Amino acid sequence: MIRLEHVNKYYKTDEESLHVLNEINLHIKKGEFVAIMGPSGSGKSTLINLIGFIDRKFEGAYLFEGESLVESNDAKLSAIRNRSVGFVFQNFSLIANNTVYENVELPLLYNGYSFSQTKERVSTVLAKVGLADKAEKHPKQLSGGQQQRVAIARALVNEPKFIIADEPTGALDTVTSVEIMELFQELNQQEGVTIILVTHNPEMIDYCSRLIEIRDGTVIQDKELVK
Numbered sequence: 001m002i003r004l005e006h007v008n009k010y011y012k013t014d015e016e017s018l019h020v021l022n023e024i025n026l027h028i029k030k031g032e033f034v035a036i037m038g039p040s041g042s043g044k045s046t047l048i049n050l051i052g053f054i055d056r057k058f059e060g061a062y063l064f065e066g067e068s069l070v071e072s073n074d075a076k077l078s079a080i081r082n083r084s085v086g087f088v089f090q091n092f093s094l095i096a097n098n099t100v101y102e103n104v105e106l107p108l109l110y111n112g113y114s115f116s117q118t119k120e121r122v123s124t125v126l127a128k129v130g131l132a133d134k135a136e137k138h139p140k141q142l143s144g145g146q147q148q149r150v151a152i153a154r155a156l157v158n159e160p161k162f163i164i165a166d167e168p169t170g171a172l173d174t175v176t177s178v179e180i181m182e183l184f185q186e187l188n189q190q191e192g193v194t195i196i197l198v199t200h201n202p203e204m205i206d207y208c209s210r211l212i213e214i215r216d217g218t219v220i221q222d223k224e225l226v227k
């Protein structure tokens with residue numbers, strides 16, 4: 001599904017050029033649950049921004065479902081991003097003044113769904129993440145773990161091809177982190193959701209099917225994890 005070939009990325013200033021991704025070759029298949037680990041500054045965010053169609057300024061090829069996106073303009077890339085990828089962040093990124101329902105509904109607003117289709121989809125994903133009874137609450141009335149479940153529901157509501165979760169448990173306590181990782185695992189194993197997880201926490205890789213380690217912009221290890 002995701003194929004990177006000889007990808008190099010530089011951040012250039014007047015004085016210097018920083019080589020942040022160095023000859024990345026990666027193939028991520030549908031249904032995988034991939035952990036990306038590496039020290040701070042190793043290039044993880046740069047890599048997921050590229051995979052998530054946020055950044056298209058790099059050298060090399062990105063083939064998504066066999067199609068090269070290098071020539072796509074910003075409008076086409078946003079359209080692909082909206083229908084292909086759901087994002088989950090460390091800080092949840094929910095809108096405080098909106099209800100849970102309104103937060104989850106947001107990605108659907110641009111897609112021309114009817115009121116009843118929207119309601120059906122939002123109810124389905126809220127049930128999937130265990131929040132069927134919280135639709136009318138506001139984020140601040142929920143625990144951190146529940147807020148992250150709302151963010152996961154929002155990421156899923158458009159039925160994306162894959163999910164990028166950037167340190168999704170970074171702001172949560174240990175027990176809640178386990179619950180969130182179990183939810184990701186369940187979504188991956190039972191619903192076939194493809195997940196790319198960035199984490200600093202080695203305990204999180206127990207839930208994943210593959211580990212990619214990055215150092216100084218280079219993949220230093222890429223292995224399947226046997227359960």
Ligand SMILES: Nc1ncnc2c1ncn2[C@@H]1O[C@H](COP(=O)(O)OP(=O)(O)OP(=O)(O)O)[C@@H](O)[C@H]1O
Binds near residue numbers: 018038040041043047
């Ligand atoms: N917009 C930018 N302009 C210049 N340099 C940048 C920019 N964004 C990132 N960098 C540099 O690129 C390198 C890789 O950064 P990146 O954010 O991808 O690392 P990371 O592995 O995600 O780190 P962290 O775990 O701290 O989030 C770092 O040296 C960083 O300082």
